[in-house]
Amino acid sequence: MSQRTIGVTEVALRDAHQSLMATRMAMEDMVDACADIDAAGYWSVECWGGATYDSCIRFLNEDPWARLRTFRELMPNSRLQMLLRGQNLLGYRHYEDGVVDRFVEKSAENGMDVFRVFDALNDPRNMARAMAAVKKTGKHAQGTICYTISPLHTVEGYVKLAGQLLDMGAQSLALKDMAALLQPQPAYDIIRGIKETYGEDVQINVHCHSTTGVTLVTLMKAIEAGADVVDTAISSMSLGPGHNPTESLVAMLEGTEYTTNLDADRLIKIRDHFSKIRPKYKAFESATLVDTDIFSSQIPGGMLSNMESQLKAQGAGDRIKEVMEEVPLVKADAGHPPLVTPSSQIVGTQAVFNVLMGKYKVMTGEFADLMLGYYGECMGERNPEVVAIAQAQAKKEPITQRPADLLEPEWEKLSADAAKLEGFDGTDEDVLTYAMFPGVAPGFFSTRDEGPKNVGKTAEQLKAEADAASGAANAVRGPIKYKVSLGGRDHSVTVEMA
């Protein structure tokens, strides 16, 4: 039987620790796995993106560009892959095209090979410039479809979007399922639809999270439909809000007409490496093993907990049910954006406001911008009555052009501003860091010399905790100072283990 080889993208170095441990993994905890990852036979190694970049400078005192160069050096035979939020780059606003070009150029120069370009609203205009810039560098431009469920999102609609991405020059397509919403049958239908419409040789990569427990089946159906590459995480960095285990994918395909051709011995080494590392970051892990609520609520888990804490802060923790009923209404008014960063926060916060203060009585600036087109277009039409309210409250006109078309060239100003910062090293890379994270970059530049920080626990701390958990904590190790009342008199007493 001739077998079709399925490519695998290993996400342990980026999305896995982003999803499982709040992106806190330090570079020093990854380097020892790189040789095995490089030799295991992956199609690509995802290792860079917005959250890892942010975490590097915010928590780890690591230069994200140095991290990228280290990956390049340690994995010379691999395609390095990143996730790029289109016109937002790795930041939280739209950048002018010149900045987009510069970022892509520098990323390619520092070693990036595959750019997975996406936009939270699936607006192709927000992806076009970044894709063009990637193609100019000769690297791999992958166009992305963010998967969501709504009355407007149909198989046909996704197939049409795929065509727009291919027209823009995408060399492959990613079907991105960040909420683990992609069920087996629609995965099959969308991939079949794309292949039948645009040709069987259109490369399709499938990215699923494992939150709902169902998406390894989704990968199976995707492969049966013709998917070429799928994303997984080595088992010791898998499951829960993360991804399906790489080794389970391998086992799933044994005996079928598909194979991964991954090196089993390398996978064991990679797994063993991260099973030693993972406990260090336990404090950052969520307890979620599996959560299928999203299929009925349509509300991602992270968004729900955000709304709950907003309500609690207002002393209205008991109104979460009303807010959950409000979310689909607000989402429909906004034209059914996928609920993913940043639209999930924008829609969620507005739903909270509507419940607490009355329907659109108070609109957040971000929600007004969303209604007025400043984030781009989504699949559905926006409710004109709510657009009018946004216009009145924000005192801004709605736009129909590509949002970035409103921006003036900004590279010179960004460079000049960055140059004033203590510790700025004069490189374009530093300007980009400042451009994307203007609030965090100054602090990072000024402390960069101190070198990387590891926020994971040390072996000693882990041992102490294990001892504590096993009952040793019942004893006070001390020394601890107590106020002790004896016979009506207070004494200052210091206690420690004898």
Place this chain on the structure above:
Amino acid sequence: MSQRTIGVTEVALRDAHQSLMATRMAMEDMVDACADIDAAGYWSVECWGGATYDSCIRFLNEDPWARLRTFRELMPNSRLQMLLRGQNLLGYRHYEDGVVDRFVEKSAENGMDVFRVFDALNDPRNMARAMAAVKKTGKHAQGTICYTISPLHTVEGYVKLAGQLLDMGAQSLALKDMAALLQPQPAYDIIRGIKETYGEDVQINVHCHSTTGVTLVTLMKAIEAGADVVDTAISSMSLGPGHNPTESLVAMLEGTEYTTNLDADRLIKIRDHFSKIRPKYKAFESATLVDTDIFSSQIPGGMLSNMESQLKAQGAGDRIKEVMEEVPLVKADAGHPPLVTPSSQIVGTQAVFNVLMGKYKVMTGEFADLMLGYYGECMGERNPEVVAIAQAQAKKEPITQRPADLLEPEWEKLSADAAKLEGFDGTDEDVLTYAMFPGVAPGFFSTRDEGPKNVGKTAEQLKAEADAASGAANAVRGPIKYKVSLGGRDHSVTVEMA
């Protein structure tokens, strides 16, 4: 599109807590879920078996028969299902046919509906009497195929075994994958083979554990091949060494030509119930999230850790690799029995002996019995040289007949012995408890009056632990009153943080 309804067996009340929390769940932690389970639309509710019975009398001071009657009362609309180890019943030896008949009769009388009858060696002769006894009661007799991988185990072999079980009067077949070894393609092939050979209306139930992370895909392929019923556990009692989540199965089938027709609202209630309960038993949980080692080692995780602790006890912890290489040789000598209780322990211990003391220099009594046919036949032929060694060491002849044919009627003696025990209540049920667990039953009978014990943690203990974990335990916050003895005199002391 007309959809085929897939039946679901919920295993939360039996195998889920057996696999996840060492079978420790007390009846009082299950009763509140029963009404929802009863109304959710399951094909059956697995709620009784060897380990739950054992745990009831060994750890929980619960009468397992009373537990069964309570389930019957609380779930009047459900098929209650049990796992029955053929001629072993729920114990660890072969019983004479009269005892088998009595056990089945009493189980049916107390409320059991579906008897899943299996044998660790897949020897039909060890299942025949129990199946006949079930049919005599008018209840549902399900014949079981234990799935394993070996050079001898082929799709054709499993299809042939299915035929033997159907010939014995099985009303349905279970394909039982206790080690999560059943990959999607062989599942498809075996089920297709059975349906095509014996008819599409042969009912096939599929039982998979989730240990390797791949078996929800197995269930998908099984369903595509025609499987009628699949086993799952409600999500809050799922995954790891347990089972695939019920809600993920439901989501997996949406949009396909299959449906479960389960009541989503009831599933949420069942899930919420057990997500409150599960933390109580955390101390009994293993840390395994996913483990695919078995595909290369062929050694189930539980067996591996058993062998490791045997080696350590002999100060030979460093020789595990030799033992792992010895296991497949011993298994082959024994005719390739599936590695499941008790054969996994028997083979594993002999492999340890071989490494430590030389090949078959010392044979355990159990391994000699296995070689001499006293557990029954397995698929392969036993190595005649090793049979000769067993014969010499054990001073016993090999047998070829059904092992239970060697047994004399034993009910009268068991009854008489049980009657001498303090606390024996005079019922056949108590005789059966004594027959199956002669070492544990006397203690249980004598303490039964004290009522059930719950070995889970209380809400207060959980809170104290959470506080400890969050660091509060490092100090006594107080105020707490202590009696302090100092220099032979007692003082009343109040302590609080200074």
